[in-house]
Structures are given as structure tokens and as C-alpha cells.
Amino acid sequence: MDNDMVNVTIDGRKVSVHKSASVLNAANKAGAKVPTLCYHPELRPEGACRVCVVEVEGSRTLVASCVYPVSEGMIVRTNTDAVRHARRSVVELMLANHPPDCLVCVRNKNCELQKVAAELGLREIRFDGEKKKHPLDANNPSLVRDNEKCILCGRCVRVCSERQGVHVYSFTRRGFGTVVSPAFDAGLDEAACTYCGQCSVVCPTAAITEKDDAEAVWKAISDPTKHVIIQTAPSVRVALGETQGLAPGAIVTGKMVAALRRMGFDKVFDTNFSADLTIMEEGSEFIHRLKNGGKLPMVTSCSPGWVNLAEMFYPDLLEHLSTAKSPQQMFGAVAKTYYAEKSGIDPKNIVSVSAMPCTAKKAEAVRPQMRSSGYQDVDIVITTRELGRMIKEAGIDFAQIEEEEFDAPMGIGSGAGAIFGATGGVMEAALRTAYELLTGEELKNLDFNDVRGLKGLKEASVNIAGVEVKVAVVNTLGEARQMMERVRAKEAPYHFIEIMACPGGCISGGGQPAPVDGEIRMKRQASIYEIDRCSAVRKSHENPAVKTLYAEWLGQPLGEKAHKLLHTHYHAQHRGI
Amino acid sequence: MEQEQRRGSGGGKISGQLQAIFDKYRGQQGTLIPILQEAQNRYGYLPREVIGEIARTTDNPVSRIYGIVTFYSQFHLKPRGRNIIKVCQGTACHVRGGKKILNFIEDKLGIKPGDTTADLRYTLETVACIGACGLAPVLMVNDDTHGRLTTELLPWILDRYK
CATH class of the missing domain: 1.10.10 (Arc Repressor Mutant, subunit A)
Incomplete structure (x- = not known):
């Protein structure tokens, strides 16, 4: 008999749940679907929206089940006249102050408010009162905030503070005037926002969305003078299927490539190629720092949300960041130089598009440092969500489409490049290459299991050529902040740290399809490692296209040309107060 | 800077x-x-x-x-004037023309409730009731209460506060 369990009766069915469970948890266990809006399984429950009300015997009023704790012998009813009536009234009041433009809303058919209203059978809105008026916040490259669509659930406030530790948002003012905003009503461009986009993933409505750049892509494709190429990030292929009705974690690489060709891209390339390139440069940089007493721990710089955090909160520690550009930007720089030269196309006519799991990548592409080719290296960044919508718009039957292969040479990637999409992947890819470069021996077991998995902080120690290389892998910006406080205090005994801004890494990045929970994240992660396992080449330095690139054109890693095209620098950002 | x-x-x-x-x-x-x-x-x-x-x-x-x-309404993010005018908008003041009093002051000072004049002389606010309904319509400037107001009286009252 486990004393930590309590017995609860939900709609006449007895269930046994842990004493720390909420009534909502118990109801779900009993198979009763209770509607929710402000509740998010990965965030602290707040009980703000009151959609999840239920009857608890002996309680004077209906209770919000997401915050109401269970107790022994509790009798709960989730489906009574009073409950149904109250839920409808709650949602009806929300809709009375919500723009009635569902048909033309970007979240149409993927909106939690719409879904709850439909499931509750709401057929009219009896109230016609004052509607809130708020200007759009769209002065940044990544995210758009439309507070008129905000239902004040507070998920964005919680994800940004609890999980990301950035604290951009707060509830401000009160009563009818209540609005979620950064301090001093700043736009996200003025606030200390990293553009990680986790708020846009948890937002139940279209109050926070990615900036939609699909039109610019269509325009480029329909311009006959433009040569339009696209790179696709490693984690897009394990999440894009969800936007087309396929199961979470479905590996849709071939379908995605085929769909992109149908949409009209001239070449379909792979960010896995430039992820391998990143490993060549970043791995070589790490070895150089290790051998020559360079700044350690070295920290990865592939995640632009993390780079923004570093530039705003840790300007004194920027020397720790690898100068290697992210795969997106290496691809961009190489596309408008090497590829342009090889294919005889004037780089000014190349439009370089990237499909990313990330909203911060949109901001990374427009950094002034990212013009090594003489042009903006990456022209347009679309998220997985935008790509999903474009595929539908193009009338492509994604489920039926025949699989196709990426174009050569920049469509050739290794398994090491593929795992960049999950937390720990960059570290594992780097270790595979660093080991062989340092020891000159073949690495027998390629799987570094200690750095895999969804834990916030993972540590490992790897013996490379007699040196115990200590590494750490963190995901989420909240974990990143804790780690960087340790680095600042000189209490981080590592040589190499991988940081990804989003929970689980890019697989649940700010531009990935919603909803995401632990289970979906695990499925996407498993698919990433499955792609690696099935790859013919699993080490970046053995990628034939990368080898050719160095031999024919680039020279050595960290060489002069590589330095000019593939490395960058960081500077403090003064945003926020 | x-x-x-x-x-x-x-x-x-x-x-x-x-x-x-x-x-x-x-x-x-x-x-x-x-x-x-x-x-x-x-x-x-x-x-x-x-x-x-x-x-x-x-x-x-x-x-x-x-x-x-x-x-909290007690906190202010903008500089406050030397004199705080609180115009009552409670029920009794409302029926006795409190809105007219407010509008007159808004026009005269060129500011809305919550705002402060550029010379920092006045800050204009509204209150729901100050418990002097017998004197409606009523306003307070700093700690002074002025009742049975007419728009003719207002310039003279405001002028006393430098």
C-alpha cells in the first residue's frame, strides 16, 4: 500500500492518483476530458481562465480543476448542467472581447480557443461590449504580437520566466485594461527578448505568432530572373509531417524535398551539409583552443536565441562563444560564393531561403555580420509552421507525394549533421570529429549516450588522446543562465559546453508546430537519432561534399578563406532596461 | 545616451x-x-x-x-505636478454636473485625467467619491476640498495654486 496515493471518484469511476495531483490530472486519468486554456502540461498551473471548472462534492462553488488538489475520498463531477453552463459562459465572455476573424486568422483550425468553443458547443455570443484595442508589435524580424487576440492565459509569461529565465513578459495594468507586455510597453525589439519564440509555441491563439515571410518566398519563386534555393534544417523533417496531418515525429525528409521542388525551388539543399561544415570549423577551433591555451570553456554558437541571450546578459563572457557561424549562416555564405561560382550563377540573382525550426533564425539572418558573400547571405527564413502552410497553399498532397533526394553537392549531409536538431547533438557530432582529428584513430562506438536525452543539464567526460575532455550540454535558456552564472563565477569545470535555447533543442524550437509536449518531443528526438543511425556517413569530416569543398576551394579549417566566410563575431546588445 | x-x-x-x-x-x-x-x-x-x-x-x-x-494606482511612471487636482466623478457629483467640471478643467489645462501640465504645475485625476456628496459637485486640490462648484468658480480656484 502506497501512502502517497489517494482515491478519488470522477464521474462515478474510482481512480487512484498521487496526493500531489490536481483534480485535472485525476480526471484525465479517469478518461474524462476536461477543457483547458491557461493550463499547459509543462508549466506551473495558474487557474486563470476557469474553463476547466468541475464540481467537487462539498465545495460551495465550482473549482478550477487544474489548480485544485485531490484529497482522499473526493467526489468529482466533470459533466453536469452547472459545469457545462459555467464553461460556456467563460468562453462566451472571452469571445465577446476577441476579434471574430477566425476565417482569416493564421491559427484558423489550429487555435485552442476555437477548439474549446467548438467542443463546448457554443452557438452564440450574447454579449456585445467594448473590445480592447491594442497596436500590433511587429518591429522585429521574428515575432508578431497581437494583443487583441490575447486571452490573458499567461502561458507566454510563464514559459519566458519559468523555463527560459528571460522574464520579458508580465501582466500589466488591471481589469479590462490588463495586457501582457514587456516592461514599459516596449516592443520585443526594445525589450531584452531573445526571439527564441517559445511564447509563440505555447500561445493558444494567434496573439503571438512567427513573422510570416511566406509571401516573400512566393514572390522570389515567381520571379524568372531569380535562382531560388532552399536549405532545410535537421529538425524540420521530423516535425513538418505534423502540419500535414501525419503522426508526431514522422520522418518526412523525402516528401519534404519533393514538396519543395513542386513548390518551385530551383535547388533543394540540406542544412545537414553545413552542419558538418560547422563541426569542421568549430571542432578545429576547439582543438586549437585546447592546445594553445585559448579561452575555455568554449560554448557553441549555433542557437541564435542563445547568442542573443549571451549578447544581452553575458557581454563579459562573449569570448567563450565559438566564432564558428551557425549552419544556417555557413550555408548562406557558401551558397553565394562557392555554389554561385561552381554553377556559374551571379550571386546577386540567388535568393537563399532557409526552412528552420526557429524564429530567432529570422533575426540571425539580418545581423549585419552575416554578409560575408558581399550580399545578405541568407535572404529569407521561414519556420516549419510557415512551410507547412505553404505546402497546403500549393495544393500538394503531402501524404501521397513520392519521396525525392536532395540536390548535390550542398544536399549531402552526415548523420552527425542530422543530430544538430536535438539537444546534445552538436556536442556528439563535435566529439566524433574531434576524437578522430586529435587521436588519428578510428572512433569505434559513435554513440555518446551521456549527452543524449531531454534533461536540462547533461555532463560527460571523454578521454581523447590522454586528455579528459569534460563537456556539458544544456537546453532551455533558463538552464543556460544557470550555466553562464557558473562560468562567470569560474565554477564551470568544463572544456566545452553546448547550449541550445529551446527545450530539447531545435526539435521543439520556437518555429516548430504546436502543440508540443514531452511525448511529442521524445518522438521527434527519436527520429533525429534514427536518421543518424541509418546514415551511410556518420562523421562530419567524412562527408564527401565537405571534403571536396575544403580540397577544391576552401583550403583548411580555420584557414584564411574559412575565417572570412565561416566565422563571425559578437557584440553586446543593449536592450531592455 | x-x-x-x-x-x-x-x-x-x-x-x-x-x-x-x-x-x-x-x-x-x-x-x-x-x-x-x-x-x-x-x-x-x-x-x-x-x-x-x-x-x-x-x-x-x-x-x-x-x-x-x-x-496599483498609487504608483506613477510620469512626473507629477506640484498640485494634484482630484475631480469627483461619484454618483452625487455625476448628477450635479461633475462631468462638466472635469471637461472644463481638461479644456483649460489642455490635459486628460492622469496627465500633468508641461510646466509641472498641475496633475489632473478623477476619483470615484471623496465622501462630500453634500457639496457636490466637488473637487480636491492637494488637501483642500472645494464644493458646490460652478464653471465660473474654477479659474479662480485653479489660480490659487502656483
Whole structure:
């Protein structure tokens, strides 16, 4: 008999749940679907929206089940006249102050408010009162905030503070005037926002969305003078299927490539190629720092949300960041130089598009440092969500489409490049290459299991050529902040740290399809490692296209040309107060 | 320069004045609101730089402090006038023409409730009831109550407060 369990009766069915469970948890266990809006399984429950009300015997009023704790012998009813009536009234009041433009809303058919209203059978809105008026916040490259669509659930406030530790948002003012905003009503461009986009993933409505750049892509494709190429990030292929009705974690690489060709891209390339390139440069940089007493721990710089955090909160520690550009930007720089030269196309006519799991990548592409080719290296960044919508718009039957292969040479990637999409992947890819470069021996077991998995902080120690290389892998910006406080205090005994801004890494990045929970994240992660396992080449330095690139054109890693095209620098950002 | 100010690193003067307040509450829990109140008493309102300084010292996100400051009507983010005019909009004043009184002052001073004149002479506010319904319509300037108002009386009343 486990004393930590309590017995609860939900709609006449007895269930046994842990004493720390909420009534909502118990109801779900009993198979009763209770509607929710402000509740998010990965965030602290707040009980703000009151959609999840239920009857608890002996309680004077209906209770919000997401915050109401269970107790022994509790009798709960989730489906009574009073409950149904109250839920409808709650949602009806929300809709009375919500723009009635569902048909033309970007979240149409993927909106939690719409879904709850439909499931509750709401057929009219009896109230016609004052509607809130708020200007759009769209002065940044990544995210758009439309507070008129905000239902004040507070998920964005919680994800940004609890999980990301950035604290951009707060509830401000009160009563009818209540609005979620950064301090001093700043736009996200003025606030200390990293553009990680986790708020846009948890937002139940279209109050926070990615900036939609699909039109610019269509325009480029329909311009006959433009040569339009696209790179696709490693984690897009394990999440894009969800936007087309396929199961979470479905590996849709071939379908995605085929769909992109149908949409009209001239070449379909792979960010896995430039992820391998990143490993060549970043791995070589790490070895150089290790051998020559360079700044350690070295920290990865592939995640632009993390780079923004570093530039705003840790300007004194920027020397720790690898100068290697992210795969997106290496691809961009190489596309408008090497590829342009090889294919005889004037780089000014190349439009370089990237499909990313990330909203911060949109901001990374427009950094002034990212013009090594003489042009903006990456022209347009679309998220997985935008790509999903474009595929539908193009009338492509994604489920039926025949699989196709990426174009050569920049469509050739290794398994090491593929795992960049999950937390720990960059570290594992780097270790595979660093080991062989340092020891000159073949690495027998390629799987570094200690750095895999969804834990916030993972540590490992790897013996490379007699040196115990200590590494750490963190995901989420909240974990990143804790780690960087340790680095600042000189209490981080590592040589190499991988940081990804989003929970689980890019697989649940700010531009990935919603909803995401632990289970979906695990499925996407498993698919990433499955792609690696099935790859013919699993080490970046053995990628034939990368080898050719160095031999024919680039020279050595960290060489002069590589330095000019593939490395960058960081500077403090003064945003926020 | 503006960047500097927004980051609240505008110099040692602010820190010096706030230091005494911080010292008083050091090591105590739940002191954010008293600190904000005392800082406002010192500056007359809560300038950005002061909020930034309080955020850093108390280790609170600026967004959280901004949420608190905009929630409570006692806190002010803009400079306040030397004279605070509170025009009653309660039920009794309403039926006796309180709105007219308010509109007249708005027009005369060129400001809306919540605002302050550019010369910092007046701040205009409304209140729901000041418990002097027998004198309706009524307003207060600082601690003085003026009742049985007419628009003819208003210029003379306002003029007394320099």
C-alpha cells in the first residue's frame, strides 16, 4: 500500500492518483476530458481562465480543476448542467472581447480557443461590449504580437520566466485594461527578448505568432530572373509531417524535398551539409583552443536565441562563444560564393531561403555580420509552421507525394549533421570529429549516450588522446543562465559546453508546430537519432561534399578563406532596461 | 545616451539616494512594494532609471516590477505636478454636473485625467467619491476640498495654486 496515493471518484469511476495531483490530472486519468486554456502540461498551473471548472462534492462553488488538489475520498463531477453552463459562459465572455476573424486568422483550425468553443458547443455570443484595442508589435524580424487576440492565459509569461529565465513578459495594468507586455510597453525589439519564440509555441491563439515571410518566398519563386534555393534544417523533417496531418515525429525528409521542388525551388539543399561544415570549423577551433591555451570553456554558437541571450546578459563572457557561424549562416555564405561560382550563377540573382525550426533564425539572418558573400547571405527564413502552410497553399498532397533526394553537392549531409536538431547533438557530432582529428584513430562506438536525452543539464567526460575532455550540454535558456552564472563565477569545470535555447533543442524550437509536449518531443528526438543511425556517413569530416569543398576551394579549417566566410563575431546588445 | 539611460546606468546620483532605502530593507522578504513607495516619495514618481536600479538591487525582473507599478494606482511612471487636482466623478457629483467640471478643467489645462501640465504645475485625476456628496459637485486640490462648484468658480480656484 502506497501512502502517497489517494482515491478519488470522477464521474462515478474510482481512480487512484498521487496526493500531489490536481483534480485535472485525476480526471484525465479517469478518461474524462476536461477543457483547458491557461493550463499547459509543462508549466506551473495558474487557474486563470476557469474553463476547466468541475464540481467537487462539498465545495460551495465550482473549482478550477487544474489548480485544485485531490484529497482522499473526493467526489468529482466533470459533466453536469452547472459545469457545462459555467464553461460556456467563460468562453462566451472571452469571445465577446476577441476579434471574430477566425476565417482569416493564421491559427484558423489550429487555435485552442476555437477548439474549446467548438467542443463546448457554443452557438452564440450574447454579449456585445467594448473590445480592447491594442497596436500590433511587429518591429522585429521574428515575432508578431497581437494583443487583441490575447486571452490573458499567461502561458507566454510563464514559459519566458519559468523555463527560459528571460522574464520579458508580465501582466500589466488591471481589469479590462490588463495586457501582457514587456516592461514599459516596449516592443520585443526594445525589450531584452531573445526571439527564441517559445511564447509563440505555447500561445493558444494567434496573439503571438512567427513573422510570416511566406509571401516573400512566393514572390522570389515567381520571379524568372531569380535562382531560388532552399536549405532545410535537421529538425524540420521530423516535425513538418505534423502540419500535414501525419503522426508526431514522422520522418518526412523525402516528401519534404519533393514538396519543395513542386513548390518551385530551383535547388533543394540540406542544412545537414553545413552542419558538418560547422563541426569542421568549430571542432578545429576547439582543438586549437585546447592546445594553445585559448579561452575555455568554449560554448557553441549555433542557437541564435542563445547568442542573443549571451549578447544581452553575458557581454563579459562573449569570448567563450565559438566564432564558428551557425549552419544556417555557413550555408548562406557558401551558397553565394562557392555554389554561385561552381554553377556559374551571379550571386546577386540567388535568393537563399532557409526552412528552420526557429524564429530567432529570422533575426540571425539580418545581423549585419552575416554578409560575408558581399550580399545578405541568407535572404529569407521561414519556420516549419510557415512551410507547412505553404505546402497546403500549393495544393500538394503531402501524404501521397513520392519521396525525392536532395540536390548535390550542398544536399549531402552526415548523420552527425542530422543530430544538430536535438539537444546534445552538436556536442556528439563535435566529439566524433574531434576524437578522430586529435587521436588519428578510428572512433569505434559513435554513440555518446551521456549527452543524449531531454534533461536540462547533461555532463560527460571523454578521454581523447590522454586528455579528459569534460563537456556539458544544456537546453532551455533558463538552464543556460544557470550555466553562464557558473562560468562567470569560474565554477564551470568544463572544456566545452553546448547550449541550445529551446527545450530539447531545435526539435521543439520556437518555429516548430504546436502543440508540443514531452511525448511529442521524445518522438521527434527519436527520429533525429534514427536518421543518424541509418546514415551511410556518420562523421562530419567524412562527408564527401565537405571534403571536396575544403580540397577544391576552401583550403583548411580555420584557414584564411574559412575565417572570412565561416566565422563571425559578437557584440553586446543593449536592450531592455 | 538614451541607451545608457534606459539601461539605468545613468550615474551614481540615483544609486546614492536609493541606497538608504535599500539599506533599510536589506535581508527582508516581501519588501518590494515598500521600496517602491519610498522611492516614489523621494522622486515624486518612479523614473525608469529608478525602476531599473530597484530591479537590479532586489533581483527582480523589470517586467515584474512594471506589472506591479501599473497594477496599483498609487504608483506613477510620469512626473507629477506640484498640485494634484482630484475631480469627483461619484454618483452625487455625476448628477450635479461633475462631468462638466472635469471637461472644463481638461479644456483649460489642455490635459486628460492622469496627465500633468508641461510646466509641472498641475496633475489632473478623477476619483470615484471623496465622501462630500453634500457639496457636490466637488473637487480636491492637494488637501483642500472645494464644493458646490460652478464653471465660473474654477479659474479662480485653479489660480490659487502656483
